Amino acid sequence: MTSLIVAKRYARALLEIxxxxxxxxxxxxxxxxxxxxxxxxxxxxxxxxxxxxxxxxRSRLLDTFLDKLQLSPIVNNFFRLLMDRGRIASAxxxxxxxxxxxxxxxxxxxxxxxxxxxxxxxxxxxxxxVLAEMAGSEVIVExxxxxxxxxxxxxxxxxxxxxxxxxxQLETLKDSLRRGDYA
Numbered sequence: 001m002t003s004l005i006v007a008k009r010y011a012r013a014l015l016e017i018x019x020x021x022x023x024x025x026x027x028x029x030x031x032x033x034x035x036x037x038x039x040x041x042x043x044x045x046x047x048x049x050x051x052x053x054x055x056x057x058r059s060r061l062l063d064t065f066l067d068k069l070q071l072s073p074i075v076n077n078f079f080r081l082l083m084d085r086g087r088i089a090s091a092x093x094x095x096x097x098x099x100x101x102x103x104x105x106x107x108x109x110x111x112x113x114x115x116x117x118x119x120x121x122x123x124x125x126x127x128x129x130v131l132a133e134m135a136g137s138e139v140i141v142e143x144x145x146x147x148x149x150x151x152x153x154x155x156x157x158x159x160x161x162x163x164x165x166x167x168x169q170l171e172t173l174k175d176s177l178r179r180g181d182y183a
Contacts, residue, residue, distance in 0.1 A: 007093035014078055014094075015101050023072065028095075028102045030075040035095035037069075049089035059083055109135040111157045112142050116149040116165065131157060 014031065018024035038045040044065070048058050062083050066076050082088045103110060111131050113119075119127070124143065132139040135157055152165035 003090055003093055004097075006087060006090050007097040010078075010082070010087065010090065010094045011097035011101055014074075015098060015105065017074055019105070021074075023074070024102055024105065026072060027075055027078075028098050030069075030071045031078075031091075031095045031098055034066075034069065034071070034075075034079065035092040038091055045089065045091070048083065049086075051086075062088070103140075107137045109137045109139050109157060110142065111135075111139050111155055112144070113156075114144045114146050114149065114154045114165075116145070116147055116151045116153075118145060119143060119153075127153070127155070131155060134160075 014027055015024060018027040047053060048062055050058070059080075062079060066079055071079075079088070079091070082091060082094075100110075109131075113127060124141070128139055128141050131141065139157070148167065150166040150170070152163075152167075152169075154165050154168070155162045
């Protein structure tokens with residue numbers, strides 16, 4: 001079973017519990033905070049997932065870790081279930097999938113925008129409006145800068161990539177010239 005399939009299964013299960021008891025967002029935040037701590041301390045995650053270390057020792061370590069975080073009982077039990085099933089190493093993937101599923105549930109689309117230079121407030125607002133119109137839902141935009149683009153903007157929404165960068169236009173022109181398509 002691939003990691004993504006496992007992550008989807010567990011994320012959906014936790015999301016359904018959150019929908020039933022009205023704590024979808026809270027569980028997502030708690031899941032993300034633990035996943036973030038695992039990302040910061042890869043050693044902790046490796047110890048918890050290491051089958052060479054006795055299960056009892058790993059379970060006690062997990063319990064101590066979770067008790068310090070003071071998470072909701074559902075999320076505590078969720079992490080204990082991951083430990084019992086040997087899936088604790090999937091926690092970060094589960095958190096990422098959970099965040100996407102939560103966005104879908106709330107009707108939110110995420111977009112990644114890369115620009116060659118900083119965008120002004122008006123440009124960001126207009127960009128959000130255009131992307132929201134294209135997506136047909138609320139859009140949360142993550143903006144990054146990449147000076148190698150020379151100029152323009154590249155936006156990615158799901159599988160759709162809109163590339164209006166000068167770098168891409170120059171590469172396209174170069175390819176056309178090589179092929180002799182300069183009519």
